[in-house]
Amino acid sequence: MGSTSSMLTQYDIEEVQDHCNHAFSQQEIVSLYHRFCQLDRNGGGFVSADEFMSVPEFAVNPLSQRLLRMLDGLNFKEFVAFLSAFSPRTSLQEKIEFIFRVYDTDCNGKVAFDDILSILRDLTGSFMTEQQRQKVLTHVLEEAGYTKNSHFTLPDFMKVRLFLLTLGCYGKLAA
Template sequence: MGSHSSAVARIPDADDIRRETGFSQASLLRLYHRFRSLDRNKKGYLSRADLQQIGALAVNPLGDRIIDSFFPDGSLQVDFPGFVRVLAHFRPINEEDTRTRDPKEPEPLNSRMNKLRFAFQLYDQDRDGKISQQEMLQVLRLMVGVQVTEEQLESIADRTVQEADEDGDGAVSFLEFTKSLEKMNIEQKMSIRILK
């Protein structure tokens, strides 16, 4: 165990990162090794090209949008803390975490609300706080590919936005998005078991 904690000590700000993300020491160490293996040129940060090496993202229809989330505000690189912060959204929720959480502490990155915020921004490409029918259509095109006609996709996008759009403005706000997904188990659907 001693060598395990000394390896974590080499991770800059490891304790702060663990507190913020909720990752265990072992998970943080695994993620650090993964980060370093993706950083082929040992730059200390990852670029889009580095993240595109991840097979699961390469085959995910929303892979490019997920990669975009590592680069907020148009930055071209992500350091280890930023890498881990994004991945923390996919950490499974522990029942103990929700029971013992201090209400004065910030909401965990893997909370239902933060998972929903993350999912919402995958749709809201222009970052205006609403998912338009056009943005919904873009996501549907990515997800279903050529199996469905353009007319069918437009109809599905239209109906999806109409069903969620409670205020009648022709778009889906974050609040409307959360309401439309209230029966869905986002906590499980947006979790990757290895990220404990």
């Protein structure tokens, strides 16, 4: 699968399918390969951050800068694995693991109050004040039995499904 100018073999397609836990059909993988080749403008077999930013939907995403740290320099197999987090065939556990990596802004294997607050800042922009964000997040953490000083590892994050609580509480307080 080295250069993007080569075509995918059946073996390549099956290997990519296995790598992404069958989140995509073989036909979808072929379509993703064509899209990957379009993004890989220099044909080097990797997609850079600048190339990802050429996708308008990605460029306007409030989390695009956070996602870029996960994306820069992906080969095709990694590209498909990244996109598999958005597939309806991906398990809830795998989606939570992906979201944990997005929230873990300093890549230390833990999510802290400031990590979550930073994500909230990106998602809410000027629609909420910093004080409102802190109040919402503090409330969510307290409801889940945690404090501002708590640090969440992946098992903690999965146990409380913090991302769902955050969204649910945000909706309740914003309404």
